[in-house]
Structure formats: C-alpha cells, structure tokens
Amino acid sequence: MILSSLLGIPLLGLITVLLLPRTAVRAIRMVATGATAMTCAATVVLVTAFDPHTAAIQFQERLSWIPPLNIFYHLGVDGLSLSMVALTGLLAFLACLASWSIAERQKEYFVLYLLLEIGMLGTFMALDLFLFYIFWEVVLVPMYFLIGIWGGGRREYSAFKFFIYTLAGSLAMLLGILALYFRAHTFDLLELAKIGHTFPVGFQQVLFLAFFLGFAIKVPIFPFHTWLPDAHVDAPTPISVLLAGVLLKMGAYGFFRIGYPLFPAGAQWFAWMLALLGMINIVYGAFVAMAQTDFKRLVAYSSVSHMGFVLLGLSSFTPEGMNGALLQMFNHGTITGGMFLLVGVLYDRTHTRQLDAFGGLGAQAPRYAGILTVFSLASLGLPGLSGFVSEFLALVGTFGVWRWQTIVSVLGIVVSAAYMLMVLQRVLLGPLNQRWKQLPDMTGRELVTLLPLLVIIVIVGVYPLSVLALQEQGIFGLLAHVARH
C-alpha cells in the first residue's frame, strides 16, 4: 500500500487545495507543502524498507482496472526505480518550498503542481504499460500550464513547444504500445519482459525505435533537444527544478524499464547509436553551454551535456556503465536541481540572469557563494562530489566497448569544467557591481531547500555505495536478462 499512498497523499492534497477558497493563500501553501513533505517522508520509509539484496520487484500492488482490455493498476519498485522515486519525492518537496514565492493564482498553481507530482511518481512506479503511458502523459498537461502561466520570457511559446514536442514523441511511443499489445495481448511490463525476446528481431528493432523516439525527446537526446533550453529558461524556478531534476529522468528511465528488458535485440542493435548520440550530447551540450550569457540557459545546456553520460553508460551493457548511467540520473537530479534553485535565488533578487551583470557577489553574499561553489564543482565533476562518481563509472564502463566515443566524451568534461569555473568567476569574483550593494544573502527558507541536496551530493561523492547498493541488484538483474537473450 505504500506505493499507492505515494500517489494518494498528493491526490488528497490536490483535492483539499481545490476545496479551499482561492484567497486562502497561506492555507493553500501549507496544504501543498504538507502533502509534498509527507510524500517525501513516505519515500524515505520506502527506501529504508527496501531490500537491496534482490533484483525482484518489491511492494507490488496489482488491481484489475479495465478488465475488457486486460489493464491493471500495477505498481512496484525495484533497484531501477527506487532512486528515481526517492529523487522525485525529495525534489517535489524542496521545489514546493521554493514555490512559496509564486505571487499569483496560487490555487491553480498548487493544484497543477500536485498533479504533476502524481504523474511523475506514477511514471516511475507503473508496471503496466497502459498505466505508464497515462502517467507519462498526465505530466504534460500541468507542465504546460505551469510554464505557460507562471513562467517568464516567451513563456507561452516555450510551454507550447514543450507540449507539442513531447506529445509527438509520446505518440510514436503510443504506436509502439499498440503494436506490442496486439502481438502480446498484455500490458504487464513483467510479462512483456519475459516474452519480449521471442519477438522477431525486426519487430524488436522497430518497436525499440518507436519507444526511443518517445524517450529521446524527453531526455532530450540531440537532435530532439531544442525544446529544453526554452522550457527550462522560461519556466518558474521550482518548475525548472522538476523539469531538469525529474522529467528528463523519465525518458532515461524508459530505457531501463521498457527499452532494454522488452526489446533486448533492438537495444543491442541500437547501442552504437546510443553511444554516438551520448557523445554528441556531452560535447555539443558542453560547448553550447559555454557560449551562453544567460545563467539559466547555461545550466539548461549543461543538462543536455550531463544526460549524455546516461546515454553513454546505457550503450555499454556493462555493470559499471549501466550503474553509472542510473547513478548519473540521480546525481544530475540533485546537482542541476540545486543549480536551478541557485539561479532562482539570484534572479529573485536581481531580476536578471545575464552573467556579466553580476560580479563580486562572493563577498556580498558569502553563504550563497559557498553553496554555489559546491554545486558548480559537483557539476563539473570534481572528485569527492557525486557528479564525479557517476560520470567516471559511465566512462569506465563504456571505454572497453565504445573506445573513441568515450575518449571524445572526456573532452566534454574539460569543457564543462571551463564553463562552470567561468560562471564562478563571473558571478562571485571580480569587483562588486555597484547595483548589488544592498543584495541580501540567502534566507532561511532558501537554505532549507538547498542544504538537503548539498548533503546528498557530498555523501554520494564520498560514499557512493550509499546509492549504488540500492540500485546495483536491479542493474545486474537487467543485464543478466539482456545477456540471456
């Protein structure tokens, strides 16, 4: 029941917010924050109750939902999804705290926000393909409104672009789901994983491609990434956090949960392409990030670069590479989520994101400077912080398989070090821009949103086994499954 409660708590919060009058802003905020906090606490309970010594699905729940079509309300977590569920619970809570600064139409905002959380959690827990698709799509609608109403800049354009792009991808996936169903007559992902390898290789390849399109747009994989900078930049800060922290992971998670186990032959056939695309993502994303003058846009492109390591690790079919990929998803969520929060902190005070408008803030806002430094160093892959571990694992795992792609990818790390240090220099060092003489340092609430992430980054960096132990049985199980067929 714990998994259903993960969906039930935000749903209860959503209904409560709906019933509150729109002027009761404080109450609305409290209810939404309370709901996300309880969900977060429930994910902590889930993690502690999780048995890391098995690759089997745990906490399964299975109820018949649409009997004529053989569709089940089927939830469960294993090593592949546990860290994602925990990440979602945590980021949704922290971003909800950051949402207190939303100044208009709060009731609608928090209703959509909670709906978004349900969709994200559901996607990571669903074990029925139909249910998975519904949660996957449910995420789109609130996201469209959250960017379009509360965003900045060209928010309508960005929201729309996001909606159209991801829907186009999902529809390709829908075709794949239909083709799959009418061959296998089940939506159960566990069943499908058992029979997936019996499909003809050509069929597996076509289906892998159909699902790949859906996932690739979400990740996003070059050349389907163009929605990302617009959406990330124009979304309000908390939503950028969720976009980068969770939504991108949904695409990558799709490979772990559907692409690889269901179509092992298709995945192996496509692996070289994944390695190549991963390499392009890493290098291209890093170079484009370096060219940015807008802080948020820079972080957005750095996401493209970092997600490349996930693809690279995925393409390797080695335990190190796959573990690195999954860990990178978790680390990217915490690091980039934090980076977007930090950009938001600065933007709330200065109303600009132009990097050359800052300077010398290190002395003016020391707490901010300290935290930004740690996050930037984690992002550029400093050993001792979490980003390094996963990128290193992904590279090590892939090196023996796709040699030159890995070598080129290392170049991306160098570039990312360059732009991240440049950020630190332009924002924190140099003479203080006189406009920001009165700039206040971070408030308590802002610190609360960032410190948990900071702690996680350091812990995972120093003791990576804390997360790896939870996920590795899942990875081993997946690899064994793929290798068998």
Added chain:
Amino acid sequence: MSQALLESLCVWMPELVLSLGAMLVMLLGAVSRTGMTASLASWLVLAGSAATLWMVQALPAGTWFFGLIALDPFSLVFRWVALGVVALVVLMTHGSLEVERTWTGEYLGVLLLLGAGLMLMAQAAHLLMAYLAIELVSLSGYVLVALARDARSSEAGLKYLLFGALSSGIMLFGMSLMFGMTGELSLGAIRHALGSLAPSHQAAAGVAVVLMLVGLAFKISMVPFHMWTPDVYEGAPIPVTALLSVGPKAAGLALLVRITQALAPVWEAVAPILVVLTIVTMTLGNVVALVQTNVKRLLAYSTIGQVGYLLIGFVVNTGLSLEALLVYVVAYLFMNLGAFACVVAVCRDTGSESLEAFRGLAQRAPSMALWCTLCLLSLAGIPPLLGFLGKFLLFGSAIEANRTIFAVAGVINSAIALYYYVNIIRQMYLEAPASPVPLRPSRPLQLAVSVCGLATIGLGLFPAPLLTAIGQTTGTLLF
C-alpha cells in the same frame, strides 16, 4: 398481421413517443408563447422515450415492421446516443441567445423529430427506410439551421438544403440501380442477391454502392463531400451546430456500417477508395482547422477531423474496430457537445464567435473553463480522458487488422490537432480576460458542460462498464 404490427410498435415505442411528442410540443408552442410549457413537455417526451428505450432493451433482437427496421445491440447504442444528443442540445438551447429569440415549440418539436430520425437511421434494415430516415434528419436539419432567420442563418440553411438535396438525389440513384440489379430493397436480401451476382454486373454494383455512399458521405462530412460543413456550421445557431456535429455523424456511421455489412460481396472493390478518403478526411479537417479564427468554423473542421478517426473504425471493419467506433462515438458525443456548450456560453456573453472571446475564461468562469478544457483535451486524445481510450482502440484495431497506415496517419493527425485545441485552452488560461466581470452561464448550460466534462473524465478513468456494455454489441448486426 395485426399481431406483428403491434409487436413492432412495441419495439418502436421510443421513436413513437418522440414523434408524437414532437407534434404535441409544436402545438403547445403555438398555444403558449412563453415556451415554458413546450420546454417542459419536451423534457417529458425525452424522459418517456428514454424509459421506453430502457424497456425495449430487454426485447430479443430481430427485425420488425416486416424487415424495415432491425433491433440489435448495435442500434441500441446509437439510439441512446441520439437521445443523449437531443437532450444535451435542449439543455444548451436554454442558454443560447440566438434560439431564445425564436424560442418556440417549433424549434423543440423539430429537434425531437430529428432525434426520431437519428434513431431510425441506426435501425434501418431496408433501403426505403434508410432513405426516409435520412430525409427526416435532413429536412429537420434544414429547418433548424435556418431558424435564426437572419441573413447568415438563411444562407447556411439554403446551402445545406442545396447540397443535401443533390447528395440525396445521387444516393437515391444509387439505390435505384441496386434495386434494378437485385430486385430487392431489404438489406438482407440485397446481400444474398449480390452474392450470386453475375460477374458482368459486378462493376455496375460497384457504381451503385459508390453512389449510395455519396449520400451518407455528405451526412457525415467525409471529404470530398464536406464543403458545406464550415459554412453551415458557422451560420447555424450554435446549439444546432452542436447537434449537427454529433447526431447525423453518429447515425450516418451506424447506417454506413449496416449497409456495408449488406454490401460485403462488393465491399472489397470499394474499400481502397475509402482508405484514402479516410486519411484525407482527417488530415484536411485537422490542417484547415489550424488557421481558423472563428470558433464555430474551427469546431466544424475539427468535426471533419474527428469523423476521419471514426471512419477508421468503419473502414477497418472488424469486431474490435466496430467496438472502438462505438466507444469513440460515445466519447465524441460528450467531448464535442461539452466544447460547444462552452461556445454557447461565451458567445452569449461576449457576442463574439472569435477565438479571442475565450480570453481569460479561466478567471471569469473557472469551473466551466475546467470542464471545457477536459473536453478539448479529450478531443485532442490526451489520457486518461475518454477520447484517448477511443482513439487507442481505433488505432489499435487498425494495427490488429494490419492497416498500420491508419494508426500512423491518426497519430500524426493527433499531433496536428493538439495545436488548435490547445490554442483555445491557451486563450482561456494564459491570456488575461478582456473584462474582469465573472461570466455566469445559465444553469442548464452549466449542467450541460459539467455533465459532458464529468463523463469525459469519469468514463475515461473507469471505462470498464462502458466497454463491457459495448463489447456485447458487436458481431450481432441484423438486417
């Protein structure tokens, strides 16, 4: 003889109540000018018809009136849909400015008659009956379209009449050819005769079939017989537009399906044309809808696009595809009428039919905007709404029958269609309202919108009863 007649009348009771009730409502309208009595009477008639239809469900399937109509589960679904359409349109009418001016018993009476026609179309098992039913629907339609009596409405009515008369004539010609070749008018007998048709007559039979399809293609706005749709939809009073966009489409498809079963022997020759036309229909509807600025025209083209999806179910013509067709018809009934009900409210308030009239509706009428958004998202095929399930089944049935092209075309069209549906939602939620005054739709209208919105999400989340009910209907077509 009289025994058979009486039994047939029993089966036909819902239509009988509707037709007699229609006369009564018209009379009442003439007597009292306030319209209140007529309106009350029309509700009683609808309730009576629904009650008798409920009882008719229990009767065994079979053909009645000496083979003129068929009672089978398939037609029952469409009879319920027809009643639902009429009921929702009557609700909508209470909030419409255009119809209120001419708010008389005549309007409601004709509406009920049209409903009877729709129900007959779904049951016709005889070409004469089919023709009569189509004409009943068409003639009532002409009257309703021209009802507002202004220049625009009259022009629309005349256009509808001219196009309709032409296509009826063509269809009648096709029927006469068919009769000439087979000597039969009942669908069952035609099927039998076609099976033993001399090979030299096959081509002529094909021509007859195509000509017959033309008349129905006109009714359901299938390309290339869709030209009247936007103009007529724009000119007609909005509730009437809503009615035309759902009622005749559903009933026309029901009749198409039934006639096609009878024409099975020559069906193979005609199917390839329909494959192309289906894809053209949905693509043309959706692409042209992209550039519309008038909501009624937009929804007219969206209707053409939606009919394209529905045609998939008809052309694929398997048990599953017909089931999918039925599910989508039910979904379409709610989501399209919900959207139209919202248009009625907005037009009444702003006096404008442009997309801009929807600006800031979320702040002026939050609950209505929410229901309307659900209906639009359902039209666009976003899960977990009912429209998604219908599309899912339609595309799935196409893939199952190895007609993947339909699924691909449908999916591409869904992506295109998202643009204009979301554009309306954008106006409602993302734009600031032109005036901050809350918009309060009349109660019946509010009821219509919420019923449609609730059904769209409720049946979308829990479709099992609907699917079970519809699952029992297929494979049992009679004629």
